[in-house]
Amino acid sequence: MALNYRWLFAMMIGVALLLAACAGEDSDDTSSFQSDRPQVPGVVTQIVSLSMSLLSINPKQTRRC
Amino acid sequence: MLTLISFPSGWTGSPYEESDLETIFSRQCQLLGGDFGSEPTYTAYSQEFNGPDGEFAGHSVIIFGSIADAIDAMNGLVSALERCLVELENEFELLMRRDGIEVNVRSEEMSLTGFEPGLLGIRSGITFPGRSGTLIADQFFVRRSRMIADLGFSYPFGEGPNDTSNRLLSRLIDTMRSRLEQAQE
Numbered sequence: 001m002a003l004n005y006r007w008l009f010a011m012m013i014g015v016a017l018l019l020a021a022c023a024g025e026d027s028d029d030t031s032s033f034q035s036d037r038p039q040v041p042g043v044v045t046q047i048v049s050l051s052m053s054l055l056s057i058n059p060k061q062t063r064r065c
Numbered sequence: 066m067l068t069l070i071s072f073p074s075g076w077t078g079s080p081y082e083e084s085d086l087e088t089i090f091s092r093q094c095q096l097l098g099g100d101f102g103s104e105p106t107y108t109a110y111s112q113e114f115n116g117p118d119g120e121f122a123g124h125s126v127i128i129f130g131s132i133a134d135a136i137d138a139m140n141g142l143v144s145a146l147e148r149c150l151v152e153l154e155n156e157f158e159l160l161m162r163r164d165g166i167e168v169n170v171r172s173e174e175m176s177l178t179g180f181e182p183g184l185l186g187i188r189s190g191i192t193f194p195g196r197s198g199t200l201i202a203d204q205f206f207v208r209r210s211r212m213i214a215d216l217g218f219s220y221p222f223g224e225g226p227n228d229t230s231n232r233l234l235s236r237l238i239d240t241m242r243s244r245l246e247q248a249q250e
Binding site for chain 2: 019
């Protein structure tokens with residue numbers, strides 16, 4: 001049993017991925033979003049799919065890039 | 066439990082997924098890692114809820130074997146938060162760093178007005194070095210009978226609470242509390 005911190009980590013990962021994707025756009029590397037994913041291995045892989053879904057449904061954040 | 070119907074239109078729900086995310090705290094702060102001493106008999110998780118602007122909410126209910134155990138756990142949470150916020154921040158930062166992501170986390174206990182005494186709230190501000198913007202996340206705890214419910218809520222990246230989010234959170238907390246009261250009847 002553990003306190004439910006998973007959601008918080010998912011959000012942190014989501015924002016980190018978003019920022020990485022935005023940085024990739026700045027350098028005109030349109031494939032950077034996919035290529036960034038392997039850089040967050042380990043426990044994060046358990047929740048990265050959630051983060052990706054958070055990003056994909058969030059046009060407001062995407063526009064910030 | 067909170068369900069999608071508890072949220073405004075535009076929100077979506079997805080199934081809760083188990084995680085083996087392990088947090089490690091010192092003995093005096095171990096309660097923040099979920100070690101309550103008296104083992105809860107059951108923990109139920111809601112769906113995970115996503116708002117249209119990037120909000121996120123998650124909710125769980127921890128059921129203890131007795132009211133006394135739940136009161137002890139809630140009192141323990143209060144005292145742990147008085148002395149363990151730095152450890153909580155460090156643990157979050159360490160877990161993220163292990164996966165190659167640098168974050169700075171600052172947490173504080175919230176002063177909540179307009180709610181019953183005993184509602185506990187923590188606000189965390191998460192920043193990413195070299196980047197502008199803060200991810201703000203709140204976590205609330207409330208006890209009824211032998212149950213403790215928690216509600217996690219994070220705001221769109223770079224944004225904080227406003228009248229709309231305050232109204233929603235107030236409603237969610239009221240709903241969470243009334244569901245606990247229904248469950249204890």
